[in-house]
Amino acid sequence: MKTVRVVVVGAGVIGLSTAVCIAESLPFCSVTVLADSFSPETTSDGAAGILFSAQFPDIPLERQKRWFKDTFDHLLAIAQSQHSPEAGVLLSSGLQIFKEVPANKKPFWSDFVLGFRLMTDRELKRFPEHKFGQAFTTIKCECSSYLPWLEKRLRKAGGQVEQRKVNNLEELCKSYDIIVNCSGLGAKTLAGDSQVYSVRGQVLKVQAPWLQHFIRDGDGKTYIYPGVNSVTIGGTRQEGDWRLDVDKGDTEGILARCTKLEPSLSQAKVLDEWVGLRPSRKNPRVEREAVLLQGRRVPVVHNYGHGGWGVTLSWGTALDALGMVRQCLHEMPPRARL
């Protein structure tokens, strides 16, 4: 019998991953996901979903390593299984190239991806403007498939979803015992967090089935990510930009920069243009808080602010959030747990 009512706000990759973790590990909790958008309309859906990470300034390195490794290992197991196509999770090999040699040649996540090595001179010849590069095999996780697959998993574990825009935490405190806030950019208002800001990204989806490798410029602004049915090319990193409509200037810029790296793209047919707003923050906020709502101290677990690294950190931060939900449960008065 489910005694503790948990609500997860947000149905992007963070919300659904967190909900699945809770529903599968804590069978006496009822888990309800509330969100204004579901796949295919979330920010996660447009993301290429290639796993590698940035380094956040204020989070202990060990924790960031754990976030990355947990997500990578979880998705690798799916990629190697028969669920790979349905979940949209696959292995992807490729190159990250730099115009200037970076200070850190071996980032912290290099130990967790597969076969990480530096590019040979012969391989760099293809990119005359780039002096240095890394080659490795990582995971691509396509949320347009992964989110529905997670939702299926959530329902199987007894969880529910409901389409509903949550305007404030107050409206939840009567119906739920624990609130898990995975509202991404929405946390700016939902949690009153002024540190949350948008980093606009535009991408194109093109048809180029002959492309098998990803290529990414270390500056994060130019990338080519072959996926199951199309290739995502991009991009832009426009801080503080909240425009959701397609910018034709950005389209031209993306095509020009990507074709320079991969000339065969001139033969690719453009299928679609998409814009997403990365829910950015100096550091992701993964922590618990007791919030005073309608005279009661309600446990809230925050899991938002992953910027452009949502897919990459999804399972690891979900596990962290699960741990925090467990802590909330231990601290709850016994009566509530009956």
Add this chain to the structure above:
Amino acid sequence: MRVAVIGAGVIGLSTAQSIYEQYHSIVSPLTIEVYADCFTPLTTSDGAAGFWQPYLYDKGNIQETKWNKETFDYLLSCLSSPESVKMGIFLQSGYNLFSELAPEPSFKDIVLGFRHLTKRELEMFPGYSYGWFNTALMVEGKAYLPWLMDWLQKRGVKFYQRKIKSFKELAETGPDVIINCTGVRSGELQPDPELKPGRGQIVKVDAPWLKHWIMTHNFTTGVYNSPYIIPGSRLVTVGGVFQLGNWSEANNSIDHKKIWDDACKLEPSLKHARIVEDWAGLRPVRSKVRLEREIIQAGPTAIQVIHNYGHGGFGLTIHRGCAQEAARLFGQIVEQKGRGSKARL
């Protein structure tokens, strides 16, 4: 001069191309004709996955390693051309897997980024304990051959759909040189006990989430008699068998089952792949490639022949190097003719 090429697989067409490239400005007029019983998409080259990889070891045949390298470097240079997609050329990385330690292959310095597999990578392939990772090239016959034919046609090369039954028959029409690129059926023109069919069968499936080729090796069962999965630009080629001496081009259901079961063990996600078609082809297997000149006497006539056949399962892999060598042999004939006519002055 008139050149008659017999065979329109990758060997015949690329040889015609190399001869044209190297001699059309030197020999005038240079007429090139291609005779074949079948053309793309029905040749052996069309059915092949189009994966560039020689056999693991050249067994001292450094000539073939040189031709393989020449082909790789040539295809690599074509990548930056606007024609690369039409040519069916693209890069793809993947895994060579073994259940025991194996010496490094002849192609380790030819391909890009060759390295040994890490322990974690090997964990992805239960049953295999050792292997390599590298980036290689794909050259898909179904695109490459039409591109070659188009290239040749634009330059005046003529094609004739006709089965040539003897060198004599063709020689009677008057060509100066005959280039024999007849692949597995070369024995019909001139018996060659070293040439045998190496029958292969493949299953083509729709599995676009696969982005790496996987070649397994079993030193007991031999080359290509071990599962392989090679994604292409549209479909994934799953194999493999290698049946020496089997001339059947019909699909065999027992072979299909073995190929499919073994491949699904290697790659569980194939379970969900839509099977599109089966295909069987005959690799033109020989102890080594026959690439040499021969003067064949047919009565009073001496026919200049350049043989270029017996490329086994590595025709696409070695084609350019062999074509360039065949053109070089052609050059010898051109030179002799030139000296001959000078001597007659």
